[in-house]
Amino acid sequence: MPPGAGPAYRLLADRIRGAVLDGRLAVNSGLPSERELATGLQLSRSTVAAAYTMLRDQGWLDSRRGSGSRLRLPIAGTGPDRGGQGIGPAGLFGYPAPTDDGIDLSTASLPAPAEAMQRAAALAVADLPGYTDGDGYAPFGLPILRQAIAEHLSVSGLPTTVEQVLVTSGAQHGFTLALQELSAPGDRVMMECPTYPVALDAIRAGRRVPGPIGLPGPDAEVESGTPWEPELLAATIRQTAPRLAYLIPDFQNPTGALMDEPTREQIVRMAQASNTVLLIDESFRDLPFPGSAHLPPRMANFDRGHRVVTLGSLSKSVWGGLRVGWIRAAPAVVNRLAAARALGDMSGPVLEQLIAAHVLADPRAALDLQRRRLADRAGVLMAILASELPDWRFDTPTGGASLWVALPGPFASELARLAPFAGVRIAPGPRFGPDGTMESYLRLPFTQSPENLVLGVRRLATVARQAASGRPGAVPGWLA
Numbered sequence: 001m002p003p004g005a006g007p008a009y010r011l012l013a014d015r016i017r018g019a020v021l022d023g024r025l026a027v028n029s030g031l032p033s034e035r036e037l038a039t040g041l042q043l044s045r046s047t048v049a050a051a052y053t054m055l056r057d058q059g060w061l062d063s064r065r066g067s068g069s070r071l072r073l074p075i076a077g078t079g080p081d082r083g084g085q086g087i088g089p090a091g092l093f094g095y096p097a098p099t100d101d102g103i104d105l106s107t108a109s110l111p112a113p114a115e116a117m118q119r120a121a122a123l124a125v126a127d128l129p130g131y132t133d134g135d136g137y138a139p140f141g142l143p144i145l146r147q148a149i150a151e152h153l154s155v156s157g158l159p160t161t162v163e164q165v166l167v168t169s170g171a172q173h174g175f176t177l178a179l180q181e182l183s184a185p186g187d188r189v190m191m192e193c194p195t196y197p198v199a200l201d202a203i204r205a206g207r208r209v210p211g212p213i214g215l216p217g218p219d220a221e222v223e224s225g226t227p228w229e230p231e232l233l234a235a236t237i238r239q240t241a242p243r244l245a246y247l248i249p250d251f252q253n254p255t256g257a258l259m260d261e262p263t264r265e266q267i268v269r270m271a272q273a274s275n276t277v278l279l280i281d282e283s284f285r286d287l288p289f290p291g292s293a294h295l296p297p298r299m300a301n302f303d304r305g306h307r308v309v310t311l312g313s314l315s316k317s318v319w320g321g322l323r324v325g326w327i328r329a330a331p332a333v334v335n336r337l338a339a340a341r342a343l344g345d346m347s348g349p350v351l352e353q354l355i356a357a358h359v360l361a362d363p364r365a366a367l368d369l370q371r372r373r374l375a376d377r378a379g380v381l382m383a384i385l386a387s388e389l390p391d392w393r394f395d396t397p398t399g400g401a402s403l404w405v406a407l408p409g410p411f412a413s414e415l416a417r418l419a420p421f422a423g424v425r426i427a428p429g430p431r432f433g434p435d436g437t438m439e440s441y442l443r444l445p446f447t448q449s450p451e452n453l454v455l456g457v458r459r460l461a462t463v464a465r466q467a468a469s470g471r472p473g474a475v476p477g478w479l480a
Helices: 008-021 034-041 045-057 114-130 143-155 171-182 197-205 230-240 261-274 331-341 350-361 364-388 412-422 450-469
Strands: 061-064 068-071 103-105 165-168 188-193 209-214 244-247 277-281 308-313 325-328 402-406 424-428 441-445
Touching (some): 008 045, 045 061, 103 450, 114 350, 114 364, 143 165, 143 325, 143 350, 171 197, 171 244, 171 308, 171 331, 188 197, 197 209, 230 261, 244 261, 261 277, 364 402, 412 424, 412 450, 424 441
Parallel strands (some): 188 209
Antiparallel strands (some): 061 068, 165 325, 308 325, 402 441
């Protein structure tokens, strides 16, 4: 322990608590015995005992005779480190709404490429009379759109037939459909941590058990050269035999990481050996920055046993208002999912599917514009962060739509609570994990206009110091 930095037991307790908040120590995992930890850290046993007592008193540790000590999160309303607020898994929910002129830095979605969308919409309206004589129902999706999706995937290097495509109302719809049909309540679903929070919500709502695999944060040294540690993944799959694994290998949401080719191949091989279905979310696949390195092959390129189910969407790459996505899988799986879909959603809107078909017929103009926008705005966001908040760390992205920012301390939820009073909405790290940890991280999308990105960061800077201090300040609605 550094000399002159306070009592050793308090420093030890702070470091353990910080490791939990950062996700380096998992909630519900066991700590070594007092004797073992004292020996390992070359501290007195009384120091370790005092640290454990402090953690128990604050609600971070649950100790039972004969069962050892296990980490937990304080119950909301009892945690002393947030002025009585507690730290729980609620994340973004429950925070005040932004002011009317607030800047939303919680949503990673670009404005539409206007000219491309208007052109596609005009062509779709011209096509519509050819469909009005029919009933309008297409449970698998309009044939013209299924064909366009199959050609889009084939051109990118993944041979695909129409029979392998099911049209959905976005990637999240496809994920929920596959989750419900390809797993059962109580099944374990392996996922990255952090991950896309709405998918995590669906897993919880479906009474599945999330099994997180940690991804290192910004600037972390990774022995394998990729944030996805193959040996850790292999061990987790062997030990837990998950029914499903949900992964985002292309510009992962929220970290922006890109999985390399050897890791993709190894994961597919492991999934086949364990009979695990891989749900691969490619929502950001079409958003590499101009001039960036060539993308690795899609995960399905390595699939020899029909274990990969690919989720795609136009909502992230083109426009959030275009609610069209797809599932690519073996024809038998597509038929099964289409039958399940018909129970709650007979078919998607014909006009919207026609628009999507025309967008995919020649997507270059729309995608090139969106890629340039994202690359330019990422540069703006990184520059203003370096200027206004230089101790916030992040990796330089090569695609995708957001930065995964490491804060200088575990105060992401407090910052999210204060940010709306400064006219900003943000998504704190705990929103992206299953157990309320990752308090030292937040996601900052670079999909807003450059002006809003600059203004938003400057507004965050005005409340960052107060959030880091953990002390309530003079904000509207605060009851001292």
